[in-house]
Amino acid sequence: MPLSSIEIIYIDSQILVVNKPTLLLSVPGRAEDNKDCLITRLQENGYPDALIVHRLDWETTGLMILARNPEAHRELSRQFQDREVKKGYTALCWGEPSANKGQIELPMRYDPPNKPRQIIDHIQGKYALTYWEKLECHPTYSRIKLMPYTGRSHQLRVHMQAIGHPLLGDPLYAHRLAFTAAPRLCLHASELSITHPTNKRRLNFKCPATF
Known part of the structure; x- marks a missing residue:
């Protein structure tokens, strides 16, 4: 499936930040006709190492951060769990x-x-x-x-x-x-602030709403 309207906001060796379009699942659904989703499109179109860290609702648009290796995934997941991520x-x-x-x-x-x-x-x-x-x-x-x-x-x-x-x-x-x-x-998820999983710099991403 094509990458389509998924805008890449930021990328490095550890993380990938994208702007999720509306009417797209974050991860595959259980039904066979719900397999199209953000993580699948990314993995099939140049980012096979992308790992989901958090989700947005099907209708919700905006910033999502994905990890690019297991270590970054563990650290970002911890930040979400410990409420260190600002949204x-x-x-x-x-x-x-x-x-x-x-x-x-x-x-x-x-x-x-x-x-x-x-x-x-x-x-x-x-x-x-x-x-x-x-x-x-x-x-x-x-x-x-x-x-x-x-x-x-x-x-x-x-x-x-x-x-x-x-x-x-x-x-x-x-x-x-x-x-x-x-x-x-x-x-629309318009702001996202995380600590980079390796260099520990605080990163602040912004993506204005279109409505």
Whole structure:
């Protein structure tokens, strides 16, 4: 499969940073028709040593970092696990949050009857924390920056829905007006900061959203 629209942001002997397009899985799905994904395209088109470190949702675009050898993979995975990686997302949400910035601290868990949805659950949910900042306001929506402290599946989407500001174009969590307000999910991983696995320099990558 062709490399297609996967933009290479940075590359060296240890890491590969790319801009994932929308409607592309990070890793292969279980179904036979879900084999096309970012890691497969990279491995088949010049980067056979690429190793997945973290994931973005199918609809979400933006920065992903991949390791190029097992040692770099272990170190980057440790940084994610120890929350040393700083992530920033750009999003469009329905309405306007009342404050200029804040945090959402709501526990989450998988909702098996409604796969692949996640829900807020104060009893069985796992700890989840998101910081947010309002960037621009428009008549029906706002541009915001989202900074997850934890990395739960669908965390940003569920947290914004929980406070009454679902993300535009979200097929799982947005109400009808918010869903139809954009042709795709308006969530983009625009900032990523890691420590290089070998030279230990702090690297800060940026990739502006196109919405």
